[in-house]
Amino acid sequence: MNRFASIVKYTVMTVLAVISIIPILWMISGSLRPYEELFKYSSSLNYHLFVPVQPTLANFKEVIFNEGNPFIRYIANTLFVAGIVTLLVLLVNSMSAFAFAKLRFRGKAVVFALFMSAMIIPGEVTLVPNYLLMNYFGWLNSYKALVIPSMLSVFGIFLLRQFFAEIPDEILEAAKIDGASMLRTFSSIVLPATVPPMITLALMTFLGNWDSYLWPLIVINDDKKQMIQVAIAAFSSVEGTDWSKILAASTISTVPILILFLFLQRYYIQGITMSGVKG
Amino acid sequence: MTSVTSAAESGSKSILASKKPNRYLRGEERTAWWFVLPSFALLLIFVFYPMLQAFVISFQNYNLVGSTRSFIGLDNYKNLLTDRDFLASLRHSFHFAIIVIPIQTSISLCLALLVQKKFALTGLFRTLYFIPVVISTAVAATVFKLIYNKEFGILNNVLKTFHLPTTNFLSNPETAMYGVIMLGIWKGVGFFMIIFLAGLNNIPQDLYEAARVDGATKIQQFFRITLPLLNRTTAFVVIMTTIDAIKLSGLVFVLTGGGPNGATETAVYYIYKMAFQQMQMGYATAAAFILFVIVLVISLVQMRLFRNAEY
Numbered sequence: 050m051n052r053f054a055s056i057v058k059y060t061v062m063t064v065l066a067v068i069s070i071i072p073i074l075w076m077i078s079g080s081l082r083p084y085e086e087l088f089k090y091s092s093s094l095n096y097h098l099f100v101p102v103q104p105t106l107a108n109f110k111e112v113i114f115n116e117g118n119p120f121i122r123y124i125a126n127t128l129f130v131a132g133i134v135t136l137l138v139l140l141v142n143s144m145s146a147f148a149f150a151k152l153r154f155r156g157k158a159v160v161f162a163l164f165m166s167a168m169i170i171p172g173e174v175t176l177v178p179n180y181l182l183m184n185y186f187g188w189l190n191s192y193k194a195l196v197i198p199s200m201l202s203v204f205g206i207f208l209l210r211q212f213f214a215e216i217p218d219e220i221l222e223a224a225k226i227d228g229a230s231m232l233r234t235f236s237s238i239v240l241p242a243t244v245p246p247m248i249t250l251a252l253m254t255f256l257g258n259w260d261s262y263l264w265p266l267i268v269i270n271d272d273k274k275q276m277i278q279v280a281i282a283a284f285s286s287v288e289g290t291d292w293s294k295i296l297a298a299s300t301i302s303t304v305p306i307l308i309l310f311l312f313l314q315r316y317y318i319q320g321i322t323m324s325g326v327k328g
Numbered sequence: 329m330t331s332v333t334s335a336a337e338s339g340s341k342s343i344l345a346s347k348k349p350n351r352y353l354r355g356e357e358r359t360a361w362w363f364v365l366p367s368f369a370l371l372l373i374f375v376f377y378p379m380l381q382a383f384v385i386s387f388q389n390y391n392l393v394g395s396t397r398s399f400i401g402l403d404n405y406k407n408l409l410t411d412r413d414f415l416a417s418l419r420h421s422f423h424f425a426i427i428v429i430p431i432q433t434s435i436s437l438c439l440a441l442l443v444q445k446k447f448a449l450t451g452l453f454r455t456l457y458f459i460p461v462v463i464s465t466a467v468a469a470t471v472f473k474l475i476y477n478k479e480f481g482i483l484n485n486v487l488k489t490f491h492l493p494t495t496n497f498l499s500n501p502e503t504a505m506y507g508v509i510m511l512g513i514w515k516g517v518g519f520f521m522i523i524f525l526a527g528l529n530n531i532p533q534d535l536y537e538a539a540r541v542d543g544a545t546k547i548q549q550f551f552r553i554t555l556p557l558l559n560r561t562t563a564f565v566v567i568m569t570t571i572d573a574i575k576l577s578g579l580v581f582v583l584t585g586g587g588p589n590g591a592t593e594t595a596v597y598y599i600y601k602m603a604f605q606q607m608q609m610g611y612a613t614a615a616a617f618i619l620f621v622i623v624l625v626i627s628l629v630q631m632r633l634f635r636n637a638e639y
């Protein structure tokens with residue numbers, strides 16, 4: 050009976066796992082096929098549905114070296130923007146989190162409440178005024194529009210504050226007595242002690258920016274400056290029939306992120322757990 | 329420390345004295361403000377100011393093309409409440425929510441229960457279930473477009489193998505929303521599995537031991553211990569799913585573009601269309617505000633639920 054139950058359990062788990070990753074495996078295997086082959090083996094279920102008969106890198110070559118659709122450029126744009134945003138998010142929000150966790154100042158409770166109340170405001174509601182603001186600043190079609198408004202992470206402040214609060218006050222007192230400035234204490238005691246939550250926030254920010262679609266679609270007009278997600282979506286609606294190339298482009302944009310995730314998943318999942326615990 | 333001794337010195341005067349911080353505290357206060365300033369400025373400029381601005385614009389007839397602005401009072405709101413397209417878009421969002429909530433919640437709870445106990449390969453299974461969360465929305469939607477394809481998509485292959493009728497989910501207004509829903513669930517369950525795992529790990533193990541001693545079956549344990557103690561987590565998951573559903577846009581943009589025939593146009597898609605295709609900034613912002621009120625009400629319900637939660 051027990052053995053039967055565990056067989057059922059493993060079967061269910063395997064089926065669910067297959068459903069989870071089949072679309073991705075299919076995408077990757079499809080990107081390695083010549084166009085004619087993509088649909089040849091799709092009429093029935095057999096292993097060639099997933100294993101290319103004549104594997105080829107031609108799709109990747111065409112996608113990468115296509116003058117009209119410079120995918121490497123889109124990826125570089127996105128890496129650049131997401132990287133800068135991540136660094137700035139870490140800097141700006143860890144500073145505030147430190148002040149909220151460890152420093153005394155008048156108005157702290159009120160200011161912190163303001164930050165927390167901002168969590169309720171969905172970005173979709175401020176979409177239009179923020180666009181008008183970008184227009185007013187003259188930041189449309191420039192990376193400033195993607196980077197500067199994204200520098201704030203209220204969730205990040207919340208997350209880091211909890212970790213900073215756990216650092217014993219005695220250590221900070223000791224640093225103060227030794228004559229360390231607040232900035233010094235922050236950069237050489239607090240930050241090194243909280244590397245894991247910093248990685249958590251970094252990974253969440255980076256993946257969030259890698260995935261962002263609507264905002265870049267609205268503020269960036271120049272094709273050459275576009276982010277990878279918008280480029281992929283546009284590519285798949287323009288090249289509607291050339292599925293092997295679309296799959297190759299999707300694969301190129303997914304594999305780096307997947308590798309990053311597989312190495313750092315512990316931190317990413319920790320961040321998600323935190324967002325559930327906060328309530 | 330100085331302020332404490334001075335407070336002890338004498339009556340009401342000392343309260344005033346203790347309010348005036350000593351030099352170190354003043355230094356700390358100044359530093360603290362410098363630390364908070366960058367993010368506080370960002371908060372004011374990119375969250376609170378736009379929010380106020382949104383409130384003002386929602387009472388205006390604001391067309392970006394002619395850059396005409398005029399105050400029209402509640403007209404935008406009045407028109408929206410009778411705008412069939414807007415109401416349909418809200419309905420589509422709620423349709424998504426109503427189907428996704430029970431299915432996604434139960435699947436993610438099942439997944440969490442399946443991978444909760446450590447055994448060989450748990451880590452692998454957790455990772456596999458979580459991978460769809462990491463796949464970017466645009467890529468997932470693009471790949472699913474092909475999966476749904478009538479002639480050569482794998483979904484229809486599977487249907488054919490089981491001698492079920494095949495269809496292109498996305499080109500039929502009746503089924504297109506279900507195409508979006510399936511993708512939404514596929515992409516979402518891993519995320520909520522993790523939340524449920526955190527909830528499950530918070531349940532004290534001795535409760536199960538006591539139940540086992542009393543001879544409770546696994547099923548009894550699940551309904552009498554696990555489910556009731558997961559109340560808080562479940563409420564969180566349901567509310568998060570609802571809010572995500574109301575804000576649904578990315579999947580729809582790439583998967584269906586709101587089509588066919590507007591069948592999958594969600595509220596945010598409608599706002600985008602009004603603002604950035606028809607340049608009706610005032611009208612779109614009023615719609616966004618209605619959305620905000622809905623999200624706000626749900627959040628307030630959430631806070632209520634959590635205040636009444638037992639632990």
